Structure formats: structure tokens, C-alpha cells
Amino acid sequence: MPERREPLTTDTRDYEARHLLVLEGLEAVRKRPAMYIGSTDTRGLMHCLWEVIDNAVDEALGGFGEQIDVTLGPDGSIEVVDRARGIPVDREPRTGLSGVEVVFTKLHAGGKFGGGSYNAAGGLHGVGASVVNALSARLDVEVDRASATWGMSFRRGVPGTFAGDGPDAPFTPGGSLEKLRRAKKGASGTRVRYWPDRQIFHPGSELDLEQLTSRARQTSFLVPGLALVITDARSGEPVTEVHRHDGGIAEFCEFLAPDRAITDTVRLQGRDTFTETVPMLDDSGALNPTDVERTLDVDVALRWGTGYDSLTRSFVNIIATPKGGTHVTGFERALTRTVSKVLEGTRLLKSGEEVTKEDALEGLTSVVTVRLDEPQFEGQTKEVLGTPAVSRLVAKVVESELREFLTSSKREEKAQARAVLEKVVNASRARVQARASREAQRRKNALESSSLPPKLADCRSTDTERSELFIVEGDSAMGTAKLARSSEFQALLPIRGKILNVQRASVGDMLKNAECANIIQVVGAGTGRSFDLDAARYGKIIFMADADSDGAHIRCLLATLFFRYLRPLVQAGRVYTAVPPLHRFELSNPRKGQEKYVYTYSDAEYQRKAAELTKKGLRFSEPQRYKGLGEMDADQLAETTMDPRRRALRRITIDDAAAAERTFEILMGDEVAPRKEFIVDGAYALDAERIDA
Known part of the structure; x- marks a missing residue:
């Protein structure tokens, strides 16, 4: 027998008209603020600010006002000032209220519903200013219009008078728009200053200055000639930014x-x-298609x-x-x-x-x-x-x-x-070739033929998470690497000399280059926009080049290729450079449990290790200086560079794509002057003693 479900509502079955709650005016906004501003955290605070700023921007779009000032005050207030026409201060005939009071207290009221005041406005629903008012502990508005300054204050949407500054000042409900003083001749505009209601917004939620700056910059581009002045005085020391872009x-x-x-x-x-x-409504109130x-x-x-x-x-x-x-x-x-x-x-x-x-x-x-x-x-x-x-x-x-x-x-x-x-x-052509590459170069099983480059020494494992591809400099190092690798999960692809600098070359030239084409073919995931990270045949891509200036240049060329055409691999943290040693100490009298060979990876480490061994009384032969990978035998290469249990790898990462783009352009691009400046600046920081001449 099915279990009886207990009702989740009240235990009475009465449901009559008297149980219905009717929210009048701005009560609905305070009861369900998320309906109007999305949320009551930082996002909602920013939405309120956009509503006020957008009203001023709509005036500028209409050709009224060339500057908008936004100030974040130390007392938690937000002020938006424009120099446009000013909100109307005369009486609206149907409500009998002033234009200011209609705008700030009536939902779906404004000049953007086809009345001819705005030809192309951002705000269309007529709820912006009134919603901000409803969700503010205090809102003050002043309007310069008709040679006078008019003013009005509200507390949580209710008109009234404050006996002091700030939202906590004593408040008396009631009142309407008042003439405060005479305005300068020809002056017009609106000043809105409000304090968000902390009864509504989450504790700790604050305005995001970065979002505000970004939006102001964007608006200044879209409305040429309009200046947006953002002042952050929350910490006490005002910081001002001006955004104006006449170029549109x-x-x-x-x-x-x-x-x-x-x-x-x-x-x-x-x-x-x-x-x-x-x-459209006709005279009888009926809607007719027009x-x-x-x-x-x-x-x-x-x-x-x-x-x-x-x-x-x-x-x-x-x-x-x-x-x-x-x-x-x-x-x-x-x-x-x-x-x-x-x-x-x-x-x-x-x-x-x-x-x-x-x-x-x-x-x-x-x-x-x-x-x-x-x-x-x-x-x-x-x-x-x-x-x-x-x-x-x-x-x-x-x-x-x-x-x-x-x-x-x-x-x-x-x-x-x-x-x-x-x-x-x-x-x-690159799209077509990438698609063909993906279709033809998936990892083949034993029954399938492979169209991969003949010089690729592939691995046996089909587990992408475990497999590694070493891109090896030169055929001599390739021979040693074949003996040093674990053929179960380590694949080798040799490159001859220095690959094409793809920063300067076109896509077509890159695809014609045999070394670049082979790398893209072996990775098997396409290039550029059509790159499919899931189709990559290896979990790690490792550049293995000599520890000299030519090796460093080859690593830079490979990094440029991967950054420009195989970037998702770099962003996923799957591209590395191997770190081969520079020196090897052979101990003549190693102690029990001590390795006979000691490797160092920099000149500074070499100096420290030599001093340490001498201090401990350990004798060693003249240390060997490796000029290239080909000088190592297979055991040494495996132990120092390829064995996952002992090797060191450097991961290539992108923390800031824009900064990385600029750096590649300086180092590998067509412009010589910025590269020369970079080299000259770096020369002053170089220790001449470290140059291996």
C-alpha cells in the first residue's frame, strides 16, 4: 500500500481571497529583489549601479551631456552625476506627481516607451531608478533645471526628509519635490546619491571596481566624446580614472x-x-496590431x-x-x-x-x-x-x-x-588538412597500418594519460635516446636542426615545413581553431634539446609552434622541457650507499657541489662537461633526463595569454628594434663569467 504523503503546507484547507497578498508599488521589489537585480550579493550591487549610470548614458546617447562622474564614497554611498537635461520636475498629469517622484517610485515608468524622448535607449523596462530607490537605505536626488536646483530624498522607496547626513539620520516620512536653491544660468543635469540597504544585500558584498572600470571603458568606446570619471574614495584617499575615447x-x-x-x-x-x-493601445484600451x-x-x-x-x-x-x-x-x-x-x-x-x-x-x-x-x-x-x-x-x-x-x-x-x-x-586548407590528420592519424592498433612519419619511434601503450612524446634534437641524440627510453610508454620524434619560426611565417608556410608538419601529425589533434585536445595521442610532450644556446633556441622555436598552433596543450599543462645535466662528478672513493656519479644542472650548483665534496674529503676526477645529449651514454641519459623516477622536467605554462603573446612577438616576430632593446636590457643583468666561450 503506498505511503501517505503528509502535506507540506498549513493544516487548514481554507483558501480564500483574504489569504492573497497584494504587494503595492515598491513593496514587490523589496520582497523579491532577485527578480529585478538578479541577486543580493556583489552582482546585485553592480546591477543597481548600472541602472543609474545607464540612465545618464542614455542622455549622452541622445546628445545631452559630455561627462558622467561616478564616486564611491568612504561612507558607503554611491554618487552618479551627469550634465544632461535633468529629470523632468513638472507634474505628470495622470498621477499628479512630479516627474522625479514618478521616476523613482513608480515601476514601469519613464521616457523610453516610445514617447519621443529617447530614440535608442539602453533602458527599456522603466524599472531601473525605482528599483535602486526601493533597495536603498537612503537616496538623495538633485536636479538642475529651469534655473533652479530641485531636490528630494527617500528611505527604502518612501519619500521624506532626513535630519542629517547618511542613512542613519532621523527620517520623517512625507513630502515631495522641493526647490532648494537657484542654479547657475544654463546649468542642467541630475545628481543621484544613494546608500545600498544592508538589510537587503549580503554582509560583506562590495562594489567591484575592476568591473566598474571595465564597463566605463567599454561605454566610453561606444559613445565617442563621452567622458566617464570614476573616483574610488572608499579608502579615504580618492583615486580617479577618466575614460574617454573619441575614436569610438x-x-x-x-x-x-x-x-x-x-x-x-x-x-x-x-x-x-x-x-x-x-x-498598440487604441482609444478604447484594446491592443491592435500596428x-x-x-x-x-x-x-x-x-x-x-x-x-x-x-x-x-x-x-x-x-x-x-x-x-x-x-x-x-x-x-x-x-x-x-x-x-x-x-x-x-x-x-x-x-x-x-x-x-x-x-x-x-x-x-x-x-x-x-x-x-x-x-x-x-x-x-x-x-x-x-x-x-x-x-x-x-x-x-x-x-x-x-x-x-x-x-x-x-x-x-x-x-x-x-x-x-x-x-x-x-x-x-x-589548414582546416581540411587538420580534419584529414585527425581522421587518418588516430592511434592505430596492431591490425591497422600507420601513416605516421617513419622516423617516429612510437611507444606500445595506448594509454594517453601515461604516454610521453620526446621531441629530440638531432639524430645522434636520437640513437642514445632509443636505448635510454622505456619503449612501453615513451615515444621519440627527432627533428633535424632548427624548425621554422612560425611567428613570422604564414599558416601555409608552416604546414609546408616538414619538421612542423611531422610534429602536428604525430600529436594527432589538428591545429589552431580545429585543435581537439581529447584527440592528442600523448599525455606529455617533452622538448629534449642540448643544454647550450642552440638548444635553447630550438626550445624557443618549439614553444612558439605550440603556443601559436597547439595552444590548448600548453594551457592544459601537458608541454614540458627536459632538464639535462651540465656536469658529472665521478667519485673515486664513494662511501657506502653513495652514488658513484653526481650530476649538477647549473654552474652555480657545480661550484657548490665541488666545494661540498672537497670539504667532505671525497675525491673526484676532473668533472665532465656535457656539451650535448649525444655525449651521454644510454644509462646516463635515462638516469638524468628520461627516467620518471629521477629526471627533472620544467612545465611550460601560460599565466597571462596577452603577455605571452607580446613576449613571443618581441622575441620571435618581425620587428627587430623591440628585440634589440630586450637583448640590450638583459645584457646588463648578465654575469660575464657565466658565458661559456
Whole structure:
């Protein structure tokens, strides 16, 4: 017999209208704050601040005000000041309240619902200022308008008067907007200062200055000419940053780009109109479908670089859309179609080859912005634009403007367009080759044939977690390494001389280089954007080169190859360099339990060890100095460099990808001057006695 489930609710069965709770006005916000600001931790605090800042930014978008000041006060207050039109102070006819009180106390009230005050605003729901007010222990607002300064205060959304400073001052409910004093002639703007309500927000939650700075910088790019001044006075000593970028999204694109440019930043701009059917209230209060003509402004900045990663940032009326939407879909479709059509008129693309979206996007940094009235978003978070007509119009603008750039007859633009087309074709071929490599070079079992390079000495184990690939410098070291390795789990791939410097070479040149191609083929996971970490045939990749300057250069070249084309292996911590010894002491009279041979790995360690052995009275022959791996016999190489029980490995890691990119560009790139400066600076720190001449 099934077990009877006890009711989880009250024991009474009464459920009548009197049991329903009706939350009036801002009570709903305080009862369920997460519905409006997402959470009541740092994220919610930041959301409130964005709401206030965005109101000021919307004014700047409309051409009113050129500066916004944001101050984080030592008393926990937050102040946002603009020099725009100021919130209306006259009476709103339906409520009888002043415009200021309507904005700060009524949900879904504002000037962004098609009333003509804003053509393209970020805030669309009319809840921002009132929600911030409801969740503040105190909020003061002052408005400069009509030659006067008007003011009003609130406590948790309730209008009233404070008898002192701060949220803990005595409070008397009641009151309305008052004229405080005369304002300077022509002055206008709004000052909002508020204290977040600690009854609502989690203890210890604080505003994130880094997030605020990043958002301010982003906004300054999107609204050229607007200065955002951020002052952090929480510690008592004010620290101020000013963000202003007159270059707009072209400058933003340059700021975001992680690699060296092969084109200038290209600007694609256009305007078009479309008709949208929206429900509108008629005089009787009924909703009727009505055709409304919308204007769409499209502004795209893009530039191709030497890398293979792509980065696209998209915005609608300066609202970030991190998950894209119809504007990004239209942009990517037009980009792929235009590049393909232009390539058809050249000899770069061979018969049977085709270009995909991934090929066209490789190495591309782009900022896609559109502005339109009342955009439709998918969901409350505004992360995806859903207005259908935008896709077609963005594609139309991008295709027209991009074709003009790619087919330009101007010398400089023509050279840059050629570089872009060659990059896309190389990306297409690399993608096809990587796919073929993955399909053909999976680890073969005993019944299958292998197409791996003949000079690879593979291991028997198929356990990726255990297997290791040693990339060995030179054939002489390869012979010794074969005898020193454990063939069960250690594979060897020799390279002859120094591989291609891929920092300077194109993808096509890299794939034509036999040594680079062999390494990529043996690793078996593809390259660049198509790299599949799970398909890698070995758990560890170990560079094993001589402990001299040539060996160091070879390790740098290998590190450059892996950083540029096999980066997920480095990010996963699976790439290492072996650490062979520099010296060997052979003891003439080793004590019981003491090894006959002692190895050291640096000149400083060699000096310390020689002094230590002499002090202990241990005799040794003239220490052997290893110039290369080939000078070791198999036992010595196994003991010092290959045996996991005794060897030392250095893991190659990436703590800061941007800094690593800059370093590789300095050391391995085309520009000689920065490299010379690096070498000269390092020369002063070098001990001349350590040079093995």
C-alpha cells in the first residue's frame, strides 16, 4: 500500500481571497529583489549601479551631456552625476506627481516607451531608478533645471526628509519635490546619491571596481566624446580614472585585438529602415496590431590579425549582447558570403576548395553595433537580440561595404585585402588538412597500418594519460635516446636542426615545413581553431634539446609552434622541457650507499657541489662537461633526463595569454628594434663569467 504523503503546507484547507497578498508599488521589489537585480550579493550591487549610470548614458546617447562622474564614497554611498537635461520636475498629469517622484517610485515608468524622448535607449523596462530607490537605505536626488536646483530624498522607496547626513539620520516620512536653491544660468543635469540597504544585500558584498572600470571603458568606446570619471574614495584617499575615447568602436577594436594586425581597422557603416508590426493601445484600451517604421543604424569595426582566434563583441544601443543575436548572425553570414564571392574572382582558391564561416573569422577582431527603437530581446537579461529584420539589414550593409574594401584599387587597401584573402584560403586548407590528420592519424592498433612519419619511434601503450612524446634534437641524440627510453610508454620524434619560426611565417608556410608538419601529425589533434585536445595521442610532450644556446633556441622555436598552433596543450599543462645535466662528478672513493656519479644542472650548483665534496674529503676526477645529449651514454641519459623516477622536467605554462603573446612577438616576430632593446636590457643583468666561450 503506498505511503501517505503528509502535506507540506498549513493544516487548514481554507483558501480564500483574504489569504492573497497584494504587494503595492515598491513593496514587490523589496520582497523579491532577485527578480529585478538578479541577486543580493556583489552582482546585485553592480546591477543597481548600472541602472543609474545607464540612465545618464542614455542622455549622452541622445546628445545631452559630455561627462558622467561616478564616486564611491568612504561612507558607503554611491554618487552618479551627469550634465544632461535633468529629470523632468513638472507634474505628470495622470498621477499628479512630479516627474522625479514618478521616476523613482513608480515601476514601469519613464521616457523610453516610445514617447519621443529617447530614440535608442539602453533602458527599456522603466524599472531601473525605482528599483535602486526601493533597495536603498537612503537616496538623495538633485536636479538642475529651469534655473533652479530641485531636490528630494527617500528611505527604502518612501519619500521624506532626513535630519542629517547618511542613512542613519532621523527620517520623517512625507513630502515631495522641493526647490532648494537657484542654479547657475544654463546649468542642467541630475545628481543621484544613494546608500545600498544592508538589510537587503549580503554582509560583506562590495562594489567591484575592476568591473566598474571595465564597463566605463567599454561605454566610453561606444559613445565617442563621452567622458566617464570614476573616483574610488572608499579608502579615504580618492583615486580617479577618466575614460574617454573619441575614436569610438574603431579604437575599441584596436584595444581588443590580441595579435599583430595585417589590416587597418575597417569601418562598415550604413542606415536602413524596416517595418515592424507591434501591438498598440487604441482609444478604447484594446491592443491592435500596428505597422511601425523603424530606422536601423549599423556600425561595424573589424580588423584581421596574424592569430587564428576570433573575437566579436556585439551591442544594441550600447547594451552588450554576449550571446549575439540577429545582428551577429547577419554580420557573420555577410562576411562569409562576401569573402567567398571575392575569392571566386581570384586564382587563390583552387577548384573544389570552399570557405566556411570559421575560415573567414580566423584572426578577426570585430565590434558589431546597431541602434534602433524598441529592440526585441530574447529574455529579460538582454543577452540576445531577437528583432528578425535586423539580420537582413546588417547583412546588406556589411556585404556592400566589405566588398568595397576587398576589391579596392587603392594600393594600400589592395595589399591588405590580398593579405586577408590569402589568410582565409590558408585557414581553409589548414582546416581540411587538420580534419584529414585527425581522421587518418588516430592511434592505430596492431591490425591497422600507420601513416605516421617513419622516423617516429612510437611507444606500445595506448594509454594517453601515461604516454610521453620526446621531441629530440638531432639524430645522434636520437640513437642514445632509443636505448635510454622505456619503449612501453615513451615515444621519440627527432627533428633535424632548427624548425621554422612560425611567428613570422604564414599558416601555409608552416604546414609546408616538414619538421612542423611531422610534429602536428604525430600529436594527432589538428591545429589552431580545429585543435581537439581529447584527440592528442600523448599525455606529455617533452622538448629534449642540448643544454647550450642552440638548444635553447630550438626550445624557443618549439614553444612558439605550440603556443601559436597547439595552444590548448600548453594551457592544459601537458608541454614540458627536459632538464639535462651540465656536469658529472665521478667519485673515486664513494662511501657506502653513495652514488658513484653526481650530476649538477647549473654552474652555480657545480661550484657548490665541488666545494661540498672537497670539504667532505671525497675525491673526484676532473668533472665532465656535457656539451650535448649525444655525449651521454644510454644509462646516463635515462638516469638524468628520461627516467620518471629521477629526471627533472620544467612545465611550460601560460599565466597571462596577452603577455605571452607580446613576449613571443618581441622575441620571435618581425620587428627587430623591440628585440634589440630586450637583448640590450638583459645584457646588463648578465654575469660575464657565466658565458661559456
